[in-house]
Amino acid sequence: MGSQKTVGERLWAFAIWAVVIFFIINVVALVAAVVVNSFGTRWFNAWLPAGFTTRWYASAWQEFQLDEVLIVTFEVVGAVVLLSGLLGVPAAYALARRNFPGKRLILLMFLLPMMIPPITFGIPLATVLYQLHLGGSMSGVILANLVPTVPFVVLVMIPFIEQIDPRIEAAARVFGAGTGALFLRILIPLLAPGILAALLLVLVRTIAMFELTFFTAGPGSQTLVVALYYAVYAAGVRAGQSIDAMAVVYMVTTLVWLLIALRFVDPTQIVTRAKREAAH
């Protein structure tokens, strides 16, 4: 804005950029350290490993049964995405279009599971799921993961639905469309970008959701991130490179979906769209 900058302002700007660049260098180096180590033969007392190999990927695939873990991960994530869409979008529609008594209470009820960290509600939730004999199974993991994602879809979708002109729906009603036909023929096509964005964010969050899966997963229902935690926790049992190979598989799985998601959403949306609701 101001055309003349004092020395102080320049120093201040320089300091801020230095902080940002230092931060980014560390993030990049942290990711690079994992990738380099996963391809290294022996890495001791040097800047880089002595040689490069891909054999750790084969051993990680076998040791950690990554094919099974990946299948479980995609089954869990797929079910969570589908169910949170099916539960969340209709609820968002009702909340966007109707002003009924108790609406504020319902909105608060949807806000809390997103603001309260999973660690806090995860233990009572896991206790209840184990009592219902759902703990330690796929369905338990899916149900637990839905707790923050259903409210997330609701709160993300409300502003999208509010943008649609209600007269379009009124016109469809005049021509005899019921609520079902209204959804299938009018709303879903119009809301497709919003639904896609919301569900992609659910997908990325669910792949990385550690706490809730950790509390409810049994031996056959571990997702990738939980398997990675156990591998790091028991470090020393397996070769470090093997664990890092698994970490790379996890990173690739997450980042591919992140890149797809970023084609449809602004990065700030990943934290803000839903959190923004908290301000009201």
Add this chain to the structure above:
Amino acid sequence: MTEPAAAEAPERLPLRVRLKLYELDGVTLLVLPAVLFVAALFVYPFVYGFVLSFQPKAGAWFANYAKFFSDPFLYDTIAATFRLAIPATLINVLISVPVAMRVRRMRYRRLLTTILVIPITLGTVLIAEGLLTYLGPQGWFNRTLVLFGFEKVRLIHNYTGVMLSLILSGFPFTFLLTLSYITGIDPSLEQAASTLGASARARFWHILMPLLAQGLAINLCLSFVQTFSVFPSAVLLGAPAGDTRVVSIAAYQAAYEQYDNSMASAIAMIMGFSQLLVVLLILAGRNLFYRGAVGAGKG
């Protein structure tokens, strides 16, 4: 049923119409599945956990809480958590403001925000694993320190490691949140102040800060609550038996190592109420400092 009622009060509207007056109809019912789901798997477990925490394995109804607050091995976890959460939150939120101020008009904002979303997406488990390699005694960070003639520092399996992981995973989150609040403020307000001769500093303290106070308070709350519930990095990157034995570790051990669900619920409730307490303090502090000046932002 309806006929005699209609005969008694002929001017009374049918139930359907009366409900419609409150905007309760078929469309409103669409909210029910989601509400029932959240009620069953969020509200009910909380209430259940609360009740369960007062049904200890042995002793009086408050025995779990009495045990927690009399055993230093347990109550020290609260202090350990606060020692991590308060500095991490303050660092993340305070740095996010000047950085977001710079970045908001930057050309490559989208690129920067994309880079910063990566640590959020990867999550704390991967950051912990990466930092173990990167910050370890043979890692690149210590090698760089030695290269510039410094001493090696111990950065993992202690308090510092957990703090660094909280900054790495927490800063992008607070930054993106602050950025969205700052870009939500109408730029013409600042331009008007600039036209009237306000310096950059005056514009910041008198225009932006009051408008930002609401958002910063919420940002402080969310960051605090997240850092307070640190778990994977405190185990993997910290000293889980020592000074990073945080309250979530105590809750986990009660539930999955001692199989005492009642005690675990009590610890989860203590964790939840500590978070609630700090959130209320932050919100009260906001009202104390910025009475009247808030509420004009885009929100």
